[in-house]
Each structure stands twice: as structure tokens, then as C-alpha cells.
Amino acid sequence: MTHLRSKRLPAPRTSPHNVTAPLDPEEESRPMKTSIRNRRSRRAAIAVALGSVLALTATACGDDGSGSAGDKGNEGSGKGEITFWDNNGGVRTDIWKQIIADFEKKNPDIKVNYVGIPAASAQSKYDTAIQGGGLPDVGGVGTAMLAEVAVQGALEPLDSRLAKSSLNGELSEKLLDSSRAAGGGKALYQIPTSSNNGVLWYRTDLFQKAGLEAPTTWSKFYAAADKLTNKGKNQFGFTIRGGEGSIAPALDAAYSQSGVTSFWNGDKTTVNDPKVVAALEKYVALYKKDTPSADVNNDFTKMVAQWDSGTIGMLSHNLGSYQDHLKALGADRFRGLPNPTLDDGKRVQISNPVDGMSVFKSSKNKAAAWKFVEFAVSHEENSKFNRSAGQIPANTEAAQDAWIQKAEPTKLAAEALNGSDTTIVQLPYYLPDWNTISKADNEPNFQKVLLGKMTAKAFLDTLADQLNKAQADWKQNH
Amino acid sequence: MITDIAPAPERVETRPTRPHGRRRAWDEVPRWHIYLPLSIYLLFTLIPFYWILLFALRPAGSTSLVPWPMTFDHFGKVWNERAFGTYFQNSVLVGIATLVMTTLVALAGGYALARFDFRIKKAFMLALLCTQFVPGALLLVPLFEIFANLRMINSLGSVIIAETVFQLPLSMILISGFIRNVPYSLEEAAWVDGCNRFTAFRIVVLPLLRPGLIAVGSFAFVHAWNHFLFALMFLSDQSKQTIPVGLNTLMSADSVDLGALAAGGIIAAVPVVIVFAFIQKWLITGFSAGAVKG
Numbered sequence: 001m002t003h004l005r006s007k008r009l010p011a012p013r014t015s016p017h018n019v020t021a022p023l024d025p026e027e028e029s030r031p032m033k034t035s036i037r038n039r040r041s042r043r044a045a046i047a048v049a050l051g052s053v054l055a056l057t058a059t060a061c062g063d064d065g066s067g068s069a070g071d072k073g074n075e076g077s078g079k080g081e082i083t084f085w086d087n088n089g090g091v092r093t094d095i096w097k098q099i100i101a102d103f104e105k106k107n108p109d110i111k112v113n114y115v116g117i118p119a120a121s122a123q124s125k126y127d128t129a130i131q132g133g134g135l136p137d138v139g140g141v142g143t144a145m146l147a148e149v150a151v152q153g154a155l156e157p158l159d160s161r162l163a164k165s166s167l168n169g170e171l172s173e174k175l176l177d178s179s180r181a182a183g184g185g186k187a188l189y190q191i192p193t194s195s196n197n198g199v200l201w202y203r204t205d206l207f208q209k210a211g212l213e214a215p216t217t218w219s220k221f222y223a224a225a226d227k228l229t230n231k232g233k234n235q236f237g238f239t240i241r242g243g244e245g246s247i248a249p250a251l252d253a254a255y256s257q258s259g260v261t262s263f264w265n266g267d268k269t270t271v272n273d274p275k276v277v278a279a280l281e282k283y284v285a286l287y288k289k290d291t292p293s294a295d296v297n298n299d300f301t302k303m304v305a306q307w308d309s310g311t312i313g314m315l316s317h318n319l320g321s322y323q324d325h326l327k328a329l330g331a332d333r334f335r336g337l338p339n340p341t342l343d344d345g346k347r348v349q350i351s352n353p354v355d356g357m358s359v360f361k362s363s364k365n366k367a368a369a370w371k372f373v374e375f376a377v378s379h380e381e382n383s384k385f386n387r388s389a390g391q392i393p394a395n396t397e398a399a400q401d402a403w404i405q406k407a408e409p410t411k412l413a414a415e416a417l418n419g420s421d422t423t424i425v426q427l428p429y430y431l432p433d434w435n436t437i438s439k440a441d442n443e444p445n446f447q448k449v450l451l452g453k454m455t456a457k458a459f460l461d462t463l464a465d466q467l468n469k470a471q472a473d474w475k476q477n478h
Numbered sequence: 479m480i481t482d483i484a485p486a487p488e489r490v491e492t493r494p495t496r497p498h499g500r501r502r503a504w505d506e507v508p509r510w511h512i513y514l515p516l517s518i519y520l521l522f523t524l525i526p527f528y529w530i531l532l533f534a535l536r537p538a539g540s541t542s543l544v545p546w547p548m549t550f551d552h553f554g555k556v557w558n559e560r561a562f563g564t565y566f567q568n569s570v571l572v573g574i575a576t577l578v579m580t581t582l583v584a585l586a587g588g589y590a591l592a593r594f595d596f597r598i599k600k601a602f603m604l605a606l607l608c609t610q611f612v613p614g615a616l617l618l619v620p621l622f623e624i625f626a627n628l629r630m631i632n633s634l635g636s637v638i639i640a641e642t643v644f645q646l647p648l649s650m651i652l653i654s655g656f657i658r659n660v661p662y663s664l665e666e667a668a669w670v671d672g673c674n675r676f677t678a679f680r681i682v683v684l685p686l687l688r689p690g691l692i693a694v695g696s697f698a699f700v701h702a703w704n705h706f707l708f709a710l711m712f713l714s715d716q717s718k719q720t721i722p723v724g725l726n727t728l729m730s731a732d733s734v735d736l737g738a739l740a741a742g743g744i745i746a747a748v749p750v751v752i753v754f755a756f757i758q759k760w761l762i763t764g765f766s767a768g769a770v771k772g
Contacts, residue, residue: 320732
């Protein structure tokens, strides 16, 4: 029908003026025509202006986003502009801008362009840039994503630069080992800036009222969780992480109680070792008994928010939430201890993600990028950064600074991390599939365990199968 | 002579009685049968909004269930310290430019689909529908490469073009439906009066499309306003980022400032709420008109 209609009467090409033309054009049409002409020219002007704005917007100050994984880049002159991507943009923006200002003052011939990326999207931003171009010269890359970025050939090995640098011997060996292991073990792709550590935050006022001792051992932890729970009053002893990011805290609790000190036994993982299974069963049994039932969906945001709202005795998180607790509860109502030990004082904990900086292979100015890394991890700047972030400095001199002695949770975490009684179970961050296995593949299963729809053993057996396969694949390619 | 006159037939009540009965039954329904479920539904809808307001307006650390004492510190923080003023400007620019471009191009395309017949029209319509099943994330890398070749990375233009392209298929389908609803004879009459096709369209058809255009334009604006992915991937410079990216930077890897996040959420939501409050009448008319003869 449309076809017929459109053919029925061809659209005329005449001017539209006569649509509204009066009978006596001599007398009456002049003002009308003028008005139409004015209106038209006004519309034309608006259209041109709008078009110009859009065109200018569309092309203004764009760049070609060059720099993908295939680019070899070059050393450059050590002067000019470099781009730095902060993988935890927003909260850390101010401190990074201070460090950049200090750097540019000391190196007036280098300009650093800061780009803050939301933490949750850093991995996808890097992945897109690796495939499509637009990688920075230098960027923040944590150990949790290091393997995936390194395996795509995007990172510059930094061993020889570190060996010749003033930083050589100044950085924590334990953190350097973690960085090296996370990158696959062959080369150093990340200079560590800071480490996080698991912390058991507890409410000192509630513990005091209930006559409880600080939860330094697992026995004291379970006793306190029971005693502080009063479901009728909506009070709970503990809050468990059942939603996004649940696997690492669950493994931390399980390994810590089991006394198993290595993630691998030959080529097979120990995650389904009977001692680990028993420890996880005990931990999971807290759900609903001593925790809110809504915990099955807890990511760290909800978990921290409900602990800060004041009805829960203990929370297992890391140093990163210290400022949130401080704002919500004040300094006198809570403390942060390293995760509990076994009754004999033996401490086992899983490796926590190490944050750090990497130089990208595609950089056209690697010399300037490296200068920036050296500066940012130097004693003064690394101390400044970690004081702001509430984390453990990678620079060993910075780790001795006065502020860290006054910040109890950070000090205790640093002591636990570096203590001779501590054994760290290294999680396989180097496996390119680690993020998939520890998140998408198994977080739903952990929720099933909490809800009683899957046993802890079945959950850990599934996890072990996936890890053993990923490890075998990785070994085949390395 | 007496003529029998047939008695006038009794007037038969032709109005169906059922609706009347229904109305009576409806009148007899106790008011609380209507208002209670609606109130419960309203509570479910409004409580999250109250919660956001509460976090945004009460001081940090407060656990009060009412926003008292009230503070605007969180708003000041996100606006001044976290560059939400800049993000807001950029989002407005992206939203309005997407609205204008989507509406103009969809209008032209929709007219062609409604008024002309061409050989691959059905296949073209099918292709337009199929594009709705392709998530934007799948096209990120190719889009990134295209914009990089055009030297448009880190330019708001890349986001505007990408948003427009993703909005166009649905907008074209909707607008073609609206145009089909306008009788073709109106345009023909204008031609007879001396208009060419464009003028007839502008003078006769366009004013009748106002509800449809408002529906399509507001849909494009809101989508561009809320969309996170393209802005995150194509823009790096902080001075060019948009509100959804800014909101995400309020959540770090291990800590969230809930007060600032709530204040940022309100800043992001208010323009959309205001836009909808003004246009809801046309929006509903527009979508229902487009739905009748799509």
C-alpha cells in the first residue's frame, strides 16, 4: 500500500510559499514572506550553530589511542609527556596528584597525565586497550590482574631496570616474590607499592560488655561469635562474606585453621585436603547461627556497611576499610587484628593482592615512565601514598616510618605479614584463569554451601579439579 | 375511519447493562482494597529512594533513620572535590547531543521506512531488530579501533556517536510507526496546495509527531545519561568523563564512601526525574501511539 501511495501523487517541486500565500500578494504577502524568511534564516542559523557544536565536540581534542599489546614502543628521551593509569581511581586520585606534582617539580621536563579508572573496571579497561590500542606508558596493576595483562605481552620486564636502580634493596623481598610469582615467575612485571592484609575487625565495646577476650585465636573467635549473638535483638557475632569476592576470605579462614601451609602438593592443589575441608565446614556453620541470613549476598560494601551500622561483633575484611570504620564508629569502639592464629600461636594466611606499578611495552617513553615508577616507590612518596591508603608500604624504609607505628591495624598487619611465625599460602594469581575460577565459576557454589544445597567437600573438590586443570595447562605453556 | 396505528415500539435500552453493573460492583469495592496494595507497592518503590536520601543527608557515621541533623557536606564533597560539576556538564552535553542526533537521523530513517517501499525493506527492518540483541560490550574493541583511526579517542564525540548508533535502530522503528499513524492524505493535500515533500512533512506531519519525538528523544537522552561502558572505554581524561564513570570512582577496591555515593546518585538522578516529570504525558501517549501500528 505504501508503495502505491507513494506513487499516486508525486511530490511537487514547487516552492512552498504559496501554501500560505494570500489572494493579493502585492499588499498582504510582504510581511508574511518577511516573517517566513526571518524564521527560516533563524532556523538555518540555529541548525548551523548546532551542527558546528556537534562537529567540534565530535573532533575536539581527541587522540588516536595508539599503543596496543603488539607495539614494541621505545626507550624515548626520558623527557616529555607520559600517561599514568591509576587502577583504583577516585579514592586515590588526590594522593596520586600530590605525588605527580612532587615528581613534576623534581623533573620539570616530564609531564604526567593522570587517568583515574574505577577499581571494578580496571581489568576491562586494560583488556580493551591491549586489543584496541590506547595503553598508557605506566599504570597501576595489582597482582590479581597481573597474570592476565602479562600473558597478553603488554608489560615490560623490569628486572634489569630494578637491578640498576636506587630502589634495588629498598623493597620488601616478600612482596617482590609475590609480584614475580603473580607474573608467572620468569620476570618481574610489577614494582610493588603496597600490600594489603586480612584483618579481623572487632567491636571493643561489645567485647568488653560481654567480658570477652580479644579474638586472637580461632577458639576465641568461635566462642565470641556465639556469645555475641542474640537473634531476638538482631545482634550477631560475625558477618560472613557470601556474595561477590567470597572465595579468598573463605580460603583464608580454611587454610588458617587447617594448618596446611602450601597451596600445591606437587601438581595437585591442597584446597580439598581433608583438614581444609573440615576447617571450611566449621567456618560455614557460622552462617545463620551467628551471622545474619542476608549474608549470603554480602559483597564487601554490604558487609562493611552492616558492620559499621553497629549490631555485629566481628568482621573479616582487610586494611582497606579502616577509614570507613573510623568514620562510622570512632577510634575507641573497634580494633583491627591480623586474622586469628591456631591455639599454639602458629599463623597461616593466604597471600593478599599486592598493588604495584608496571611499565607498558608499547610506551614510546619508557625511560620517563621508569623514572616516575622509581620516584613513586621512593621512601618519602611510598610512605605518603600508603599513609593515605592505609596499607603496608613496599619500601622497607617507609615501613619503619612513625605513622605506621601509630596506626595499630597497619602495624599489626605489617608485623603479621613479615613475622617469622607467619606462613603465607601463595594463591595462584599467576594462572590466567584464576580470576574466572575464583569468581564466576565458584562464587555461586559457595552460596550453595552456605544455603546447605552443596557440601563443603563437593565445593572444594570442584574447585580443586578446575585448579588442577588450569595448572596443568599453564605448565604446558611455560 | 379509524386507522389502527401500531403502537410505538417500546424503546429498547440498547446500552449494555454489564458495564453499568461492573461500575456498581467497582463502586462497592472497599477503598482499602485498592489503596492498600498500591501503598505497599509504593513503599517498595520509594524505600530505596528514601535510603539514598538518608545516606546523602545525614552526617558520616550517623546511624539515624531520619536525616537529622541534616548536612549537605556529601554534596559539597562530590561536587567540588570529586569533580561532579565537570562530569555533570559532560553528561548534559552527551545526553543532549545524542538526543538531537538520534531524533534527527531516526526521523529521516523512520520516514523512509514508513512512506517508501524498497526491495530490502523487510530485511532491513529485521536487521534493525537484530541489532537490539547485540550487547555493546561485544563491539567495544572494533568501535575503539574505529575511533582511534578517526583520532576521536578521549573525545566526547566518540561517546555521542556510539550512543547515537546504538539508539538508532529502536528509534527508527518507533518513529516509522508514529509516521504510519499520520494519514498519508494529509501530506497529499499539502502537495496539492503547493508544498514539496519536505515542506509538507515539516508543516503537516512533524507537528503531529510531537508525542513520538518526545518519547524517542527522552529515551535517547536517558540512555546516554546513564550509560557507563562507552564513556569508561573511550574517555580517559578526567575532565571529559561523565557521571556514571564518576559514580564508579566513588567505590574503591576495598572501601566505599556511602554518603558521597548517595549524594552522587541523587545528582545523577535529579535531571532524569525532572525530565520525566515534564514529559510523562507525551511519553505515554507517544509510546502507546507507536505501539498500535508499529
